[in-house]
Amino acid sequence: MTTAMLELQDVHTYYGNIHALKGISLTVNQGEIVTLIGSNGAGKSTTLRTISGLNSPRTGQILFNGTRIDRLPAHEIVRLGILQSPEGRRIFPRLTVLENLEMGAFTRNDSVTMKEDLERVYTLFPRLRERIAQKGGTLSGGEQQMLAIGRALMGRPTVLLLDEPSMGLAPVLVEQIFTIIQDINKQGTTILLVEQNALMALAVAHRGYVLQTGLIVLSDSAAALQSNETVQKAYLGME
């Protein structure tokens, strides 16, 4: 029996008058990789922003291990162990790689465990160790993506929210990033993965949701979604 770790119940989020999420309900169970796929503008990023508290839902609830978090400010949600690697990576361009990683561990402020976590990140992304003193803004796109994920890992996430980690990366790097995502999951972190690259996302995820203009139109196991005709046509580029 799995337990719901993160649960959205009928969440509505607005940008001013724009109704971006029109009643999203989804669950993420402990230990899973759940993916949220959908075309550009469907509301994937808004869903993650709402979970993280950057946007607050107008109605609906968000539960984390059974307690409501939808009225908490963003920085307190991080303290609960929900960390996000946002769309576009959002590296601090004028902080060094090391400083960026330190910021990921901001809530912990404990130098011993921070050393351990740095080691863990460097093991996952050896490239970052070579770039340690370089300014974040001078990294390549792939390196920035590694840094963004590494930075989120520094916060010791129970749930890791990843927003389009494959965006703008060369195919080899995409493979690499998805392998690392699976590794992170195997090390015990629950993952909610937002992707436009549905093919890769469904390949690594356990379950998936399909989002269309602010509504969830399909939800199933990743395998079932991969063989679903609508998904194949709309998101996997198959005829």
Next chain:
Amino acid sequence: MATSHPRVAQGVPWRSIGKILIVIFCVLFLTLPLIEMVKAMIADPQLLVRQLLIGLTNGAYIALIALGYTLVYGIVELINFAHGDLYMLGAFFSLTLVGVFSLTPETPWLIRGPLLVVVLLATMAFTATLNMLVDRWAYRRLRGIGSRMAALISAIGISFVFQNLGLLWGYLRFPFMNGVMGSNAVAPKSFPALFPNVNLLAGTGVRFGAKDLIVVGVSVVLLAALYVFVTRTRLGKAMRATAQDRDAAALMGIDVNRTISLAFILGGALAGASGMLVGLYNGTAVFDMGFTAGLRSFTAAVLGGIGNIVGAMLGGLLIGIISALSDQYISTKWTNAVVFGILVIILVYRPTGLLGDDTAQKA
């Protein structure tokens, strides 16, 4: 296809005439006076060195205020128009404490020194708190409504409020203040000469007083402390992170509002220190002293690259020196115009300032 428009080749060549006029103007009003200035500088090098040292002292206090503009702009993109007036309130507050402690030039150094440190710390705490509270009460409510203009205009409003507070303050005559205020509200208030004025370079024909050393020394210590805080500490790095990307900072668990408060606190503290130092250095404080100081410091912050912490320090030094040279070689009456001219030139030709956008130390 595009038809070629016939150029007006004949007729009066207004463009060329305009260019020639600009050149004549530059030669007459910029180059010739500049040559005269350089000649005067070479003719009397002692005077030049003296002015440079005055510039150093000016630069120190300007840098302290400039940091307040840059810290706040770096993080909330607000030009805090009230910042110069906060510096004035710092001067008033420190003068009030000088009165309360009955400090006079006769007070022995064993008592005067520690008490001056107390006055400095209390003044910094006062302006820091005031700056933070104004942000909480006024600017914070206006953030996130999509218009920076609203906050800017309220900052101008706060500037008036502060100046009127200064006027009111100048009128106070409680017995415990020992008469440091209480004259005519608009009149300058006198500080007792608490800083020693001996010339440390006596016999060289150049003047650098003990009080210059105090102003420069205290400023350097404060600037260095700020630099270390911002580059080495966890909170300081969080402040730079918040300035670079507010949402990403929130996603790191950084309390963005508290971090913004911190920027106002640090900027406010430095402005207070500056107010006290200048008050004691010049021996006077007046309710509208924040205008000129604010203009110079804002220009310094823009010159160094607004938002850039090292830039504000460098800009402060440069504006201090330029003002001192202008005071001597042009005219004190023209110095504000010179500084304002520099501000306009930077904004037009190099809005990112000397150190620009992408330097290491940008907040």
